[in-house]
Amino acid sequence: MLLKEPRLNFTDVMNRKAQEKGIQLDNDQQRLIRHLETLAETLLRRRAAFAGLYLWGQPGRGKSFIVDSFFAALPLAQKKRAHFHTFFRELHQQLNGQGLDAALLELMGEARLLCFDEFHLHDIGDAMLVKRLIALAIARNVALIFTSNYPPRALLANPLYHDRFVPSIALIERHMTVMALNGPRDYRQQATGHGVFSEGAYLWPASAARRQALGLPDASGAVALTVGHRTLHAASSPGEFLHFTFAGLCEAPTAVMDYLALCEGHERWFLDGVPPLARVSPAAQQRFINLVDVLYDQQRRLFIAAACPLTELVAGVEQEDIARTASRLSQLTTE
Incomplete structure (x- = not known):
């Protein structure tokens, strides 16, 4: 047969x-x-x-x-x-x-x-x-x-x-x-529910009350984390959240391999003090883009405390991948 x-x-x-x-x-x-x-x-x-x-x-x-x-x-x-x-x-x-x-x-x-x-x-x-x-x-x-x-x-x-x-x-x-595929519609902005990543939040303004309601940690000083053969500095001791400042993660010489390694042991990420990206170096902009890519693909929850609304955060950035980053960050809760 x-x-x-x-x-x-x-x-x-x-x-x-x-x-x-x-x-x-x-x-x-x-x-x-x-x-x-x-x-x-x-x-x-x-x-x-x-x-x-x-x-x-x-x-x-x-x-x-x-x-x-x-x-x-x-x-x-x-x-x-x-x-x-x-x-x-x-x-x-x-x-x-x-x-x-x-x-x-x-x-x-x-x-x-x-x-x-x-x-x-x-x-x-x-x-x-x-x-x-x-x-x-x-x-x-x-x-x-x-x-x-x-x-x-x-x-x-x-x-x-x-x-x-x-x-x-x-x-x-x-x-x-x-x-x-270049239709006029961005389905990410129109649909609801994008997996675990979209369960994170974009905080602006990042008030103390909002941070407390989400259980986000306060910065307690640089905390050394060993990642492979490298040492990174978190903003507080890892617990429910892996907590970095933008300066500590994106303005430091970090790389995609660091983010992937950290994803293995941390499901919730909190990136604190994110400025308008046009004010930082192209290298820091690219690290931020890479970080969002990794967390989106690995489906980790991302919480961002920003200094401005999302549209202002990405305005004036000339990096090629910024549109994808903005589209992904638009999925985060902003209420």
Whole structure:
């Protein structure tokens, strides 16, 4: 008796999800859903050919919603989803004692589908790692899906490094289907309930009464925390909340790997004294953006005591990723 091949009617899946959320899928979203249904057929029939999708668009247009739904619904065991930051943290750890290809192959494992959320590049070192990742996936017929806020040609926009990444952009455009979701609606701002992250709060004004009502700690002086081989300084002893000042976390030389390591042991984060970002250095702005990315992807509760409303907090910031940060912070309670 022949076993029936698994199938995925992804159009039906997404129509049900859209109905549950009370949203109407736009033309670009429906086109993406049809494309993913075709990709599912390729994967489930084990066709020996590389398939890639590079999906970009403004924050809140449904990229992660649709791709995460596809990943969850696809009846394929050999699949892996990773946030960009998390994957590269693991890759740097694997590089200790072995070559790049061996480290990448170990992380890829037996996966026939790799999904990367919030794909972006600011570092030339990471860009070179991405180039090799794409080449290996093509050679091994491992399907790739990237979601990003940027079209391929806007990756690694820094003119000091961009020319060195142009061959990788050509690789993406040659081997991956590039699609865009840029509808007029930011669903994050219109919907309610975005997981644990949205259970946090944006405090402005950050009155003593509001802080007390939420159980937020007061600063008690620098408290040394060991993170790997580094020492960071919290604003109070860790308890129900991991408490940092903006200056202590974002204006200090911290990194994504620090935030990921701290997420392993802390579910609630309180960032105190956040100023208008236009007043701080670009490096501090980027650390704040990275921190929000990590906490959102790891689904940690974030509480922010700010010196101004959110619109003023992000005004005048020229960092490429600030729109995504503003969209995510808009999900926090402001009452």
